Amino acid sequence: MISPTPEALQSFLDELNGTMCDRTDWGRVADYIPELADVPVDQFAISVALPDGQVLSAGRNDQPFSIQSVSKVFTLACVLGRIGDQLWTRVGREPSGTSFDSIVLLEREKGRPRNPFINAGALVTTDALLERRMPRETLAELLHFLRGAAEDDDIHIDKAVALSEKSTGHRNAALAHYLASFGNLRNPAELTLGTYFHQCAIAMTTDQLARAGRVLARFPDAPMQLSPQRARRINALMMTCGHYDGSGDFAFRVGLPGKSGVGGGILIIAPGKASIAVWSPGLNNYGNSKVGTEAADHVARFTGWSVFEG
Amino acid sequence: MISPTPEALQSFLDELNGTMCDRTDWGRVADYIPELADVPVDQFAISVALPDGQVLSAGRNDQPFSIQSVSKVFTLACVLGRIGDQLWTRVGREPSGTSFDSIVLLEREKGRPRNPFINAGALVTTDALLERRMPRETLAELLHFLRGAAEDDDIHIDKAVALSEKSTGHRNAALAHYLASFGNLRNPAELTLGTYFHQCAIAMTTDQLARAGRVLARFPDAPMQLSPQRARRINALMMTCGHYDGSGDFAFRVGLPGKSGVGGGILIIAPGKASIAVWSPGLNNYGNSKVGTEAADHVARFTGWSVFEG
């Protein structure tokens, strides 16, 4: 299948936005983070960054939202740049078969989380990035990476969201202390948690997120580059683990690596072809954006960009 | 990355065969199926079917081996052809996070196996293909499909292996009766088990298996075709679930959909580019071919065929 022209793609995105906005069932916004619970559910945005530098968009593509777990992809990229394959002694690379905040496997597997995209694994990744530095310094490095990748210095942390998580994040605190009990946190639990909550509170628009994702789509002209192997591997993890216990279904339906967040954002990579960001704040039963997932399905069908297409 | 020429690829395969045969650690053959326990461990074969009809090979590419769980891919293709998406009411599409013969998830999920590639799910798939017919008729349909896809009527069932499994297959019998207790078997457990054991006992060479895999690689000139969507979806399941609890690692290292069997075979699909079969009977800790997995890694690096490459 041949990729559509930018013009055809723009028309498709406009039409898609219309179809999505006509929906009546938007899913439910995450209610366990107070600041996110107030976000109106009936919103949709999509942006597609192409290899030639263009970004096509539709819907509320200039509305910043909380990227939440999508940040885990960029933290992973940063930490692999810092310590490389050493990370894999502390976290696995397998789908977990359980929900994003499950603590069950952690007991059975003695404190080594299954992969860097479930909460426990992301706490380890953040802890590895923190590495005896101050949270401020660590978050600055992550923001620097994101701003460089997206070529946009407006990307920032939403402090109100970060504090909102902090006051309610007992489940993540449990995971952090549990990891610590197995010696798999190197910093005080409070520092790692604080850094993690701030990282999740990064606010971006779909335009910004699609631009930042170019680093994974391996566009030759992207402002920042990962090594080919590193980009491939992160994409592989997004494919097998990017949607928690809905990862298999996303691969089955969409056929592209993706990473979702409970803020309703999804970053989707079509290697060599596009970096796609969708956003709609209502979630499905797996904690992934309901409308965003459906939009991704439509995009894959229209473009033929599934990696399983050949 | 540009695909290598057939000549370069043939040289690479010959060299790979040499490297692999120099190894001293071949893993351990599956010892719970008596007939497989006798297979000498120090064997290797690889075959690569290309879109132009060529099949390049190295090693013992004319040695038939027991395809075992690789058969699950073809049973799935057949049953989807018969009943389509109805199958998904009885089996899921998510990685299981547990070993191939685990019964734990089945209890928690009330008899609906996680995916069609773990044993419990494959029993349901076989049961759906059997569908009140006789095992003989069902197996004939499966063989017909395989022979047509591989253009080779020599593909057959190794009766000694089938009987060998039957006498020791208590774990599979437990899974079958457990599924039956939830009403998720439609035929008598003995018939479904008998069909399953015979399906797993199909013997093929890597040449035959690579040719049969063309149906998933979507070569325009392949003798048999699946619908594009069906091929994509089966490839997606192979990517997320094809290597049991080693699926994430295979995706991470190799970046291609694959399905392994305890006979030591692996079928690997590079959509649009190649259908690859490797075989080496010694297994790693996840029950996947040890040398075969490493060979797959080498092939992916040499060819740049990773779907995450772009």
Added chain:
Amino acid sequence: MISPTPEALQSFLDELNGTMCDRTDWGRVADYIPELADVPVDQFAISVALPDGQVLSAGRNDQPFSIQSVSKVFTLACVLGRIGDQLWTRVGREPSGTSFDSIVLLEREKGRPRNPFINAGALVTTDALLERRMPRETLAELLHFLRGAAEDDDIHIDKAVALSEKSTGHRNAALAHYLASFGNLRNPAELTLGTYFHQCAIAMTTDQLARAGRVLARFPDAPMQLSPQRARRINALMMTCGHYDGSGDFAFRVGLPGKSGVGGGILIIAPGKASIAVWSPGLNNYGNSKVGTEAADHVARFTGWSVFEG
């Protein structure tokens, strides 16, 4: 607290029978064994065997019912008589924390069931009693034991119930094959299952069951005797494991060793003081007799026989 006189106890039992029969919520009969599903739910019986040889009763104390899992107590007594502590290499002595037919722990604990009163453990116990003999001979030994202990040769196996279980017992068949896969069955799974189904289908009245239980209550004049240590230990197992995942609650409320069956019977031992059988076929959520459990609570309060009383 002083034990009540036989006269006071008889009055209490008559009154208890009246109270229980006035109930409107009897629980639900086990519907997964067809022959049991037809038993009218609104029935109650209680019998109390005393050290002096008297048996006091009320309700339908001459109505035979299927003792089901209560039989596990007597099989255990027989097999300990045969092979002694060797049994404990094959089965544990701990509460399972899971339901009676759970297969989860069995996977984690590699085929050694937690205790002899969950189904998996009872299958091992029956298998140990069978020990390369024919089922007929084994069942004859068990009946001989029960008839001797109860001084009543009318105790028999209800063949219709045994066959009824056999045709629907997929869950037990799964457990048996699973045990076999770990080498923890010594006889063909079909023989062990057949023996188990027949043992569970033994029919007894509460009078007969209370009399048989005297062997555990350690009455000096009982027709059959176990060693003091053996009786104590079986009582201990009944206390910690006799009501599946409702065992803790039974100990908390009633304070006496007891073993329930899905036929609605419960055998309760007040060591040195009484052997009590209650029956009412409707079950609570744990698969124990709903009305029988409440009656046991009343008996313990009235008599002060709780072992925790002092």
Added chain:
Amino acid sequence: MISPTPEALQSFLDELNGTMCDRTDWGRVADYIPELADVPVDQFAISVALPDGQVLSAGRNDQPFSIQSVSKVFTLACVLGRIGDQLWTRVGREPSGTSFDSIVLLEREKGRPRNPFINAGALVTTDALLERRMPRETLAELLHFLRGAAEDDDIHIDKAVALSEKSTGHRNAALAHYLASFGNLRNPAELTLGTYFHQCAIAMTTDQLARAGRVLARFPDAPMQLSPQRARRINALMMTCGHYDGSGDFAFRVGLPGKSGVGGGILIIAPGKASIAVWSPGLNNYGNSKVGTEAADHVARFTGWSVFEG
């Protein structure tokens, strides 16, 4: 069986002390609490409080040790005195089938711990006792109860041990935050944890502990009394849940309600007959005192006090 005379019992205890002290395998002291790791392992003490007011002892019966989880029995008694059966809406009464600090069941059962003697359940009990008061006040109430029951005002909290736990108690912190995430903590996690660590750090001799246990043995002349029902029920919980996943074995071998702590102490109740405290700091694989468990076995055999004896 008739209880031995005090003279015979004293001779037995002296002999038992000799036998125990000749041992070479004492188990291993808990190494995860630094202050406990330094306790010499080769120590033994036993004290038996009788209904007539006598306390018979042998070994190091005047050596204070950290009672740790034995405190859970007294916290439970206090909290039941305060809020009665309301407690059971927040914690269950069933054996857990898992280790003392397991978090697995908590996930499956949505934050309601199985029983008040595993760590998660004890945190809830402590939280219920705390009930918006200050930790200091709550601990004073508990000490007041213990000192009154033991008639000894020397009982105190070992601050060094409390601080030692606090700095390493990540597992308990994980449990507390996990409970909080389900709304099953009513006080800030830090306050509940602090109270819990101090309660566990209470230091007592076996003489003091045996005297305090009289409240559960229901001696008519004990200085403090619980209602008969409350004492029976706490004894029942000790029988089914008092030794974590070794509870069934303790009931099987010893036949008496008991509660162990990782400091090496065990409180054992023979209702109406004796309150027994044993101590030896080395632990077995279940986290219960190795030598203490064996001593309890000897005591039960010598005295015939098993509740299953009749």
